[in-house]
Amino acid sequence: MLVEFGGAGQPILLLHGLMGRASTWWPVARWLTAYGRVVGLDARSHGRNPHRGGHWRTPDFVGDVADVLSQLGPSVVIGHSMGGLHALGAAAEHPELVRAVVVEDMAVDLRGRTADGWRAMFDAWPTPFPSLGHVHEFFGALGPYFAECVEERDGGYRLIASIDDLFEIAGEWGEHDYWDFVERVRCPLLAIEAEHSMMPPGQQAEIAKRADGRHLIVEGAGHVVHNDAPDIYRGAVEAFLSEVLSR
Template sequence: MQRRTVRTDDDVQLQIVEFGGSGAPILLLHGLMGRATTWWPVARWLVAHGRVLAPDARGHGRSQARGPWTTDRLVADVETVLEPLGPATVIGHSMGGLHALVLAARRPDLVRALIVEDIAVDFTDRSAADARAWFTALPQPFASLAHVREVFGVPRREFGDYMSECVEERADGYHLLAEVEHAVAIAAEWAQITHWAVLPQVRCPALLVEAEESVAPPGHMAEMARRMPDARHVRVLGTGHLVHAAAPETYRRHVEAFLSAVSRTPPPR
């Protein structure tokens, strides 16, 4: 595993994690408050299918933090990462899934196939105030990594394990790598803007993976798939928001079957 950096058109430095593999690129996009290295358990087997890499989104992991904290800006960052590489399979979880959808609609030349895990394109039934209340209630600094796992690991233990990778130790304890105010700003936009309109523009093959205990409203992701020209939808029972961590073998089976099908389909000219 290697690390490198790229600079965006507004001079923000993004860290890229190269997990290995060769061939066509597979780009992994993490969720809100996450980081690239949280994909490591998935990347371990994905390297058999291509060159696997993942950016830390701006304000996350080891990438620089500077606004604006908008979907448009964060998707432009992903374009910067992908433009030197050419068409990729893009796999996104949560926030990363939303960015992958918008990217595929905006830049079909950069996305050969798409896998989107547990996200909605319409959160306007939720409020920015609720997002702020949730984030600001987090007991930072955390006393230990065990404390991080305890806070985030109820009711889903895998979320505690995930978030224990998204903190850093300082003199007074452990802090989230992503600033709360930046996360609130990102989530606040989701409460104001919908992205239904991008779905018919996503013309590449797509797999939508939904958790049983999804962050999306009931039926939402199935409807997303129906509005896309070439999409299939699966709902994985017994899982929370982190499907790839809660049911890794089931997730892998669905993803590898999809990748196999895509590999037999010539890319559009």
């Protein structure tokens, strides 16, 4: 499912992270509309995408992105976490459809990691949350982000995405590496890394190096850089887009 954020001209496709949905991009999409038509994709099993019940391999998600890009035409693709991996895949598999790519706090080699860490985190959440106010209180600075990711059902607020599906998606990352995606990227690339990243050290710098791109570490930021350091994130992306779109 696509979410139209507005703007006109150059297509800009936004891809969310594992627990997110397209609407979590709204604070970023508002200023991106100055650069083109901004569209967000709800990945399968997320948001209002009706796809449920399997096919959680990274190539499946990349195929979905490619289907959207074939409708939009050559696009700037901006991805956070899981969405960053899918953005790299789209740039590698369909170079004619990706004009530039921004990857926010994502690695391509998570082999050996399991979904157990995710499971422990989810188990610590006091779900169902009694109200959206409780969601905001529990997640603090990330409250607005997670408020977009829940819906009211079964006596409270729960993640829209199936947690079991999320475990399967994250589990697949622990079985394969995707350096091949990076090696085949031919468009301009910006890798934005959180100082307090969830990803293996050094990998995001290596992604930028191998793709002949740029790498930025944002001091003080956690995994959702565009939420934790919105001004720095915006400045980096705007500078990147201004250069790319002037070519």
